[in-house]
Amino acid sequence: MYGLVNKAIHDMVCARFGEETWNEIQRKAEVEIDTFISMESYPDDLTHRLVKAASLVLDLPASAIMQAFGEFWVQYTSEEGYGELMAMSGDTLPEFLQNLDDLHTRVGVSFPKLQPPSFACEELEEQTLHLHYHSHRDGLAPMVVGLVKGLGTHLNTDVEVTQTQSKSDGADHDEFTIQYNPN
Numbered sequence: 001m002y003g004l005v006n007k008a009i010h011d012m013v014c015a016r017f018g019e020e021t022w023n024e025i026q027r028k029a030e031v032e033i034d035t036f037i038s039m040e041s042y043p044d045d046l047t048h049r050l051v052k053a054a055s056l057v058l059d060l061p062a063s064a065i066m067q068a069f070g071e072f073w074v075q076y077t078s079e080e081g082y083g084e085l086m087a088m089s090g091d092t093l094p095e096f097l098q099n100l101d102d103l104h105t106r107v108g109v110s111f112p113k114l115q116p117p118s119f120a121c122e123e124l125e126e127q128t129l130h131l132h133y134h135s136h137r138d139g140l141a142p143m144v145v146g147l148v149k150g151l152g153t154h155l156n157t158d159v160e161v162t163q164t165q166s167k168s169d170g171a172d173h174d175e176f177t178i179q180y181n182p183n
């Protein structure tokens with residue numbers, strides 16, 4: 001993952017729990033890096049160790065940490081220089097989700113080490129979406145729930161997200177049903 005992800009985790013923990021708690025998490029994760037370089041690529045394992053350590057230190061399930069991070073990521077990237085990229089990706093939830101792969105393609109042009117997931121979205125019925133999430137990374141489905149919630153906030157839309165299929169149950173990809181209602 002690019003360092004931007006680990007930097008965002010650092011910034012979220014420091015903003016919500018303070019620098020001392022971050023230092024404890026960093027120690028427990030056995031991560032010696034003090035400052036993550038956004039444009040550097042780091043092993044995914046480092047990010048997983050940070051989430052696991054945060055779960056232990058904060059006494060929260062890793063899924064809750066990943067969901068909170070997904071929600072934080074949308075606002076964080078909008079403020080950290082990707083606001084235009086996000087703005088051009090859509091004004092409604094279905095539009096944004098349908099443009100997510102294009103968004104990643106755009107980022108990937110400048111940053112070739114990006115290894116993005118793939119999202120496919122269809123409108124089942126009025127204000128109900130079905131989201132397919134394909135990734136070579138495992139265990140990040142709770143982050144996707146948070147990302148969709150973060151998009152709801154970003155797009156001023158109420159969302160209810162339910163995972164309907166799970167790779168961890170043996171399916172080949174994760175699926176979600178999203179009820180959404182623009183405010």
Ligand SMILES: O=C(O)CCCCN(CCc1ccccc1OCc1ccc(-c2ccc(Oc3ccccc3)cc2)cc1)Cc1ccc(C(=O)O)cc1
Nearest residue numbers: 001002004038039077082111114115116117135137140147
């Ligand atoms: O891999 C998985 O299965 C789950 C990954 C979920 C994280 N994605 C979230 C995608 C997303 C979903 C909903 C709403 C917004 C979303 O992201 C918007 C976005 C996506 C990528 C970036 C991005 C920009 C620059 C990056 O790298 C940099 C950073 C600074 C300087 C140079 C390169 C890395 C990611 C910014 C905003 C973004 C992403 C972040 C990093 C990577 C990667 O490093 O491979 C791949 C994807």
